[in-house]
Amino acid sequence: SPPRLSVAMMTFNEEANISRALSSVFWADEVVVLDSGSDDRTREIARAAGANVWQEEWRGFGAQRARSLELCSGLWVLALDADEAVSPRLAASIRSVVQSGSTTKHGFELERHSFHLGRWFGSRGWHRDRVLRLVRRDQVVPVEKAVHERIDVAGSVGRLAGPLLHWPYRDLAHHMEKMAAYSDLKARQLRASGRGASPASAVARSLWRCVSGYVFEGGFLYGWPGLAADLLGAHGTLLAYLKLAEYAEGSERRESSSSVARP
Numbered sequence: 001s002p003p004r005l006s007v008a009m010m011t012f013n014e015e016a017n018i019s020r021a022l023s024s025v026f027w028a029d030e031v032v033v034l035d036s037g038s039d040d041r042t043r044e045i046a047r048a049a050g051a052n053v054w055q056e057e058w059r060g061f062g063a064q065r066a067r068s069l070e071l072c073s074g075l076w077v078l079a080l081d082a083d084e085a086v087s088p089r090l091a092a093s094i095r096s097v098v099q100s101g102s103t104t105k106h107g108f109e110l111e112r113h114s115f116h117l118g119r120w121f122g123s124r125g126w127h128r129d130r131v132l133r134l135v136r137r138d139q140v141v142p143v144e145k146a147v148h149e150r151i152d153v154a155g156s157v158g159r160l161a162g163p164l165l166h167w168p169y170r171d172l173a174h175h176m177e178k179m180a181a182y183s184d185l186k187a188r189q190l191r192a193s194g195r196g197a198s199p200a201s202a203v204a205r206s207l208w209r210c211v212s213g214y215v216f217e218g219g220f221l222y223g224w225p226g227l228a229a230d231l232l233g234a235h236g237t238l239l240a241y242l243k244l245a246e247y248a249e250g251s252e253r254r255e256s257s258s259s260v261a262r263p
Contacts, residue, residue: 003029005098006074006137009051010064014082015040017167022049024085024165025078027095034068042082061185062143065151069140077140079133079151083167084112090162094134097160106139106155107132113163116175117225122163132157133164175232183239190240191247198248202241210234 007028011018012035022045025031031051035043036058046053054071058064069077076098080086086094090110097103112129113122122129132151141152169175190197197205210230213219219226 003072003074005076005078005094006030006032006072007078007080008032008034008065008068008072009046009080009082010034010036010068011038011042011046011082012036012058013038013040014042015045017082018042018045019049020085021080021082022046022051024087024091025080027091028078030072030074032068032071034064034071036064069135069137069151072137075137077135077137079135081166085165087162087165090160090164093160093162097134103158104156105158106136107151107153107157108134108160109157110134110160110162110164112166114166114168116167116169117172117228119222119225121222121226121229129166130159131164134160172228172232176235179232179236180239183236184243186236186240187243187247190244195244196248197241197244199242199245202238202245205241206234206238209237 005028007025007030009018009021009032011033015038018033022031026049031046031049033043033046033051033053035046035053035055037055043053043055052071056067059067065079069079078086078094094108097105097108109130109132111122112131113120114129115121132153135151135153136155139153139155141154143150143152169178210233213230213233214227219230222229
């Protein structure tokens with residue numbers, strides 16, 4: 001009979017993380033790893049753990065996520081990143097849903113807890129992170145985005161007990177490196193949707209990101225790690241909207257130059 005639960009992972013140079021992720025879902029019926037050209041031991045580790053490994057070119061976050069789901073054959077699919085792991089309590093919740101076969105829900109949100117700067121974030125602010133990751137494969141409606149891609153389903157969504165554990169950054173330097181990369185993708189995504197920005201609006205959005213996260217969403221309750229996380233989040237917002245403003249100014253200069261050059 002076909003698998004009842006597949007796990008879909010997309011990877012690139014994840015040898016430091018993938019064993020932890022795979023060992024947390026050893027009970028799944030099928031694990032599919034879609035790799036985009038790793039030059040470390042990612043694929044070797046995944047195969048040794050019994051995963052079905054595919055290697056294809058990188059399509060972008062949204063398209064790659066959709067493709068990883070397409071490669072699965074289970075009735076239910078758990079989308080899991082290599083820097084994540086399923087907690088024992090969440091594993092029990094997932095198995096209960098898959099084995100019951102009587103749920104009226106077509107997808108389930110998981111509460112993701114992130115470990116950063118020596119402590120767990122997971123109950124407040126941006127740290128209160130819920131992601132739709134367990135879905136009925138025949139009800140999936142992928143939403144392709146350049147960054148922070150997500151999955152949607154054509155039906156009702158529930159929530160499961162137990163946290164999805166997440167190790168997003170190795171250290172502060174890695175956090176800043178990822179913010180710089182994501183800010184470029186975010187700026188392109190905003191530009192494609194017709195959004196604009198100015199240096200002043202970029203600063204305003206960055207300040208609001210820091211104040212709202214630290215004060216109104218409870219970042220201050222996490223001590224200095226909460227402050228650092230919100231400052232870096234504000235830095236990423238500033239970069240994204242400054243780049244968006246730069247794109248807009250570049251387009252205006254090109255249009256001005258081309259209009260002057262016309263006879």
